Amino acid sequence: MSKAKNLITSKTVEIAAPAEFVWDILVDLPGYGDWNPFTVAVESSLEVGDPVNLYIADPANPGQRFCVVEYLVAKEPGLLLSWEQRPSETSKDAARRDQYIEAVGADRCRYFTTDLFLGLNADRITEQFGDWVQHSFDALAEALKHHAEAKYAAQQGGQV
Secondary structure (H helix, E strand, O other), rough: OOOOOOOOOOHHHHHHHOOOHHHHHOOHHHHHHHHHHOOEEEEEOOOOOOOOEEEOOOOOOOOEEEEEEEEEEEOOOOOOEEEOOOOOOOOOOEEEEEEEEEEEEEEEEEEEEEEEEEEOOHHHHHHHHHHHHHHHHHHHHHHHHHHHHHHHHOOOOOOO
């Protein structure tokens, strides 16, 4: 887990595909179920300020999922996709999720994701769910790597 208080950071994976190609996978919301073991479905217009409905695999109930509503706060094609959970009258929970892509060549990039727990319950949430989020984010990064590389290789005729 990251050393910064209440910040979870996935492992960084290097992906044998261009940053723009990986970006297209991240914004292909209907495709999340094909590769993402953590967020198995997403619904959003992907317009900054609009809701992002995240359907997350429920670790307590295998085969089930729960929905978290967040809001898109940053969208920089090929670089950054971010959403955040805001406190409400019924929940003081808050968090910000950032997904980073860094080009390291014409056909290679790096990816990692972070989640910063905020608000009144940040310490408790990090303590209670931090290990699960860490494991899930690492699995997500690996899944994105394998999915993007296979898809890119297929598009290139099997040669990467």
